[in-house]
Amino acid sequence: MIEIRIDRPKFEYDIHALVKSFYPKEEVLVSENVTAPLFEVKYGNDRITFKELNGAFEDSEGIPENIERPEEKNAVKRLIYRSLREYTGRELPWGDLSGIRPTRIPMKLLSEGLSDDEILQHMKEVYLISDEKGLLSIDIAKRERRVLEGIDCEKGYSIYIGIPFCPTTCLYCSFTSNPISKYRDRVEKYLECIGKELAFTANARRDKRLETIYIGGGTPTTLSAKDLEVLFSLIEKYYDVTRLSEFTVEAGRADSITRDKLKVMKAHHVTRISVNPQTMNDETLKLIGRRHSTEDVIRAFHEARDEGFDNINMDIILGLPGEGVKEVMHTMEEIKKLSPDSLTVHSLAIKRASRMHEWIEENGYETMINTDETMKIAENAAAEMGLLPYYLYRQKDMAGNYENTGYARIGCFGIYNILIMEELQPIIALGAGSVSKVISKDGRMHRDDNIKDVDLYIEKIDEMIERKRALFSLE
Numbered sequence: 001m002i003e004i005r006i007d008r009p010k011f012e013y014d015i016h017a018l019v020k021s022f023y024p025k026e027e028v029l030v031s032e033n034v035t036a037p038l039f040e041v042k043y044g045n046d047r048i049t050f051k052e053l054n055g056a057f058e059d060s061e062g063i064p065e066n067i068e069r070p071e072e073k074n075a076v077k078r079l080i081y082r083s084l085r086e087y088t089g090r091e092l093p094w095g096d097l098s099g100i101r102p103t104r105i106p107m108k109l110l111s112e113g114l115s116d117d118e119i120l121q122h123m124k125e126v127y128l129i130s131d132e133k134g135l136l137s138i139d140i141a142k143r144e145r146r147v148l149e150g151i152d153c154e155k156g157y158s159i160y161i162g163i164p165f166c167p168t169t170c171l172y173c174s175f176t177s178n179p180i181s182k183y184r185d186r187v188e189k190y191l192e193c194i195g196k197e198l199a200f201t202a203n204a205r206r207d208k209r210l211e212t213i214y215i216g217g218g219t220p221t222t223l224s225a226k227d228l229e230v231l232f233s234l235i236e237k238y239y240d241v242t243r244l245s246e247f248t249v250e251a252g253r254a255d256s257i258t259r260d261k262l263k264v265m266k267a268h269h270v271t272r273i274s275v276n277p278q279t280m281n282d283e284t285l286k287l288i289g290r291r292h293s294t295e296d297v298i299r300a301f302h303e304a305r306d307e308g309f310d311n312i313n314m315d316i317i318l319g320l321p322g323e324g325v326k327e328v329m330h331t332m333e334e335i336k337k338l339s340p341d342s343l344t345v346h347s348l349a350i351k352r353a354s355r356m357h358e359w360i361e362e363n364g365y366e367t368m369i370n371t372d373e374t375m376k377i378a379e380n381a382a383a384e385m386g387l388l389p390y391y392l393y394r395q396k397d398m399a400g401n402y403e404n405t406g407y408a409r410i411g412c413f414g415i416y417n418i419l420i421m422e423e424l425q426p427i428i429a430l431g432a433g434s435v436s437k438v439i440s441k442d443g444r445m446h447r448d449d450n451i452k453d454v455d456l457y458i459e460k461i462d463e464m465i466e467r468k469r470a471l472f473s474l475e
Contacts, residue, residue, distance in 0.1 A: 001027040005037040011073050015041065017098035018077055021401045022084045048076055050083050059083045074126055081128055092401045095128030100394050101421055106141035136389060143390045144418050151415065153424040156211040158416055161194060162431030163220040164454060167255055167291060178454055180222040186454060187227055193461040195234040197430040200465045202238035204472055210239055212246040214416040220249055221256040225264050232268035241269045246415045248272040255292035257300040262307040275301050276315035280334040281327050284320050294334065301338050311412045314340040318378060319348030319370035328374045332381035339385055342408035345378045349395040375402055382407035391417045432457035436468060438475050446474045
């Protein structure tokens, strides 16, 4: 464990995230009460000092009087980053940035009229970011701005519908998911509750425009074709889906995708789906708990094309156990043969709520490989398929301290993905474990979480609706 003593309660989360990025294998504790720390952060009247207590280094940075909190936080992070970079000999591709939405920085600066060169220089000076990641975030921010020009962010909103069921739970997963075999007899009641939330939302927001619908999970296609028919009919009871800018279903795992389900989705005007292999290596699929083969992925993809879907996304994860250059190259070669319309490249994020923690304890962190080379393999393959980077986000504890990037053909950019990342429009979330977000007139974001437990969600659906009513009153 790495323990860090701070002499006042400030920026503990950011200090933790940054030190953890340099020491991903270690538990990190940041506290005022640590008695035998390895590192120490101390504030003076006009300086902050970061030192390793065995005397290997000590560095400090001036803190001007009356400095705003964001600038003070940036100064603290720069100091820690510079010190640990020197101490460990490591460079982090995103510098000291620990937030999940780095494109927000260039988005704001673009709106202020700064040039690309000025934005890059700012990001390098303030956040110590690499040229490559700075240019990537600027490129994506400009592409997002063009997509958002056609979206009514003031009067529009999007709906997320969570289907918290899966065939099995993957090794790395921390999302709200439950084995469908256990909950099959509660699906009908669950969909009734979704219907209640839809009815309330449609009425409460009748003066707003519904822009996009995204059905995620879990794995939405664990529902039967009959259950999907019920769900889509409920949606169409309250909304004209033919007027949506985008209607996405995260079909997800190939072992849950069948031709009859694809026919139902197509008949109900779904415009975008995902067929997500995560890897095209069968041994890894078995290891992470996905009960399908690469042949199943290929079959599901071709069936989706046969049914007329012309906006198909595929997800992959880099840094899966035991996967290096050879395995990633194989995955990308197989995906290039399919030529999806968009590709989302995830860097493995090791979540506390996933079973991956136990796996790492037994097998070692070193099995999680993600490097510049594997990231570049995926990036180059996307370019070869004519896919452009259009959205980006980061998570805590990502393998290699990289990012998740969405690539797509022009005209196939995931509008919902951009909206949820930039938080420019309310997202009204229905279903167990989903999170609604609205923006008040003063620009602040307010959120409300639905209960995660499926049985409690069903039991307390009226309470969920009343909480939404209270949330909407803040707009």
